[in-house]
Amino acid sequence: MPDAAPAALISVAAAGLWFGLVVSPKPASSRPSVDDAIRGLAVLAGLCLAMPAFALAIVRGATPGGLANLGAVGAGITVTLSILLTATLFALCGRVGRGLGARLAPGLAPTAGVLVAGGLALGLIALSSQVYYALYRQLIPGLPWQWVISAPAFDTLAIWRPGPLGERLRGATVVTALVLAVPRRPVTRPVAAVIGAAVAAGLHVLNAWLP
Secondary structure: OHHHHHHHHHHHHHHHHHHHHHHHHOOOOOOOHHHHHHHHHHHHHHHHHOOOHHHHHHHOOOOHHHHHOOOOHHHEEHHHHHHHHHHHHHHHHHHHHHHHHHOOOOOOOOHHHHHHHHHHHHHHHHHHHHHHHHHHHHHHHOOOOOOOOOOOOOOOOOOOOOHHHHHHHHHHHHHHHHHHOOOOOOOOOOHHHHHHHHHHHHHHHHHOOOO
């Protein structure tokens, strides 16, 4: 694939810079839920930079056709709603993780937090389909009312694969929720940059080796 090498270079450089400059842990404030939401959105953005699907879209000059079809106002509303729903999910994941840590034995809390966070993320993705469809009915005349809720496919978590950007974004959201459920460990900015670059490199290697 001729675009694979430049896409990988873009991912490694962009993800390394993003994780080093933006995602590296900062001192906790008095608003932990807000911290979780902001950190989650930052990690999600870093994962997007690391994923082959987004890097290939940049190299090929692809555009998100679904959003373009909604017009400027519709696309703006959709993006705003997505950010609000995703930030709420990340705040809930962080809150649940802290709550489990206070109630369970230290050895059980991280595992339970990851399982609950994964369930919350998958549940929100399933329910959000109906929310978005209700919004599209207001933006696109003539769409009939119907139930569109369905369980996310397992392939959603295969964030190393190229494919529809929306599907890969949903997978990255689940992965970010799992990351937020794990207790934070202090790292320096250079270490965070190396982690980001390594994640990007690993995803591109998986894309090259796995079907």
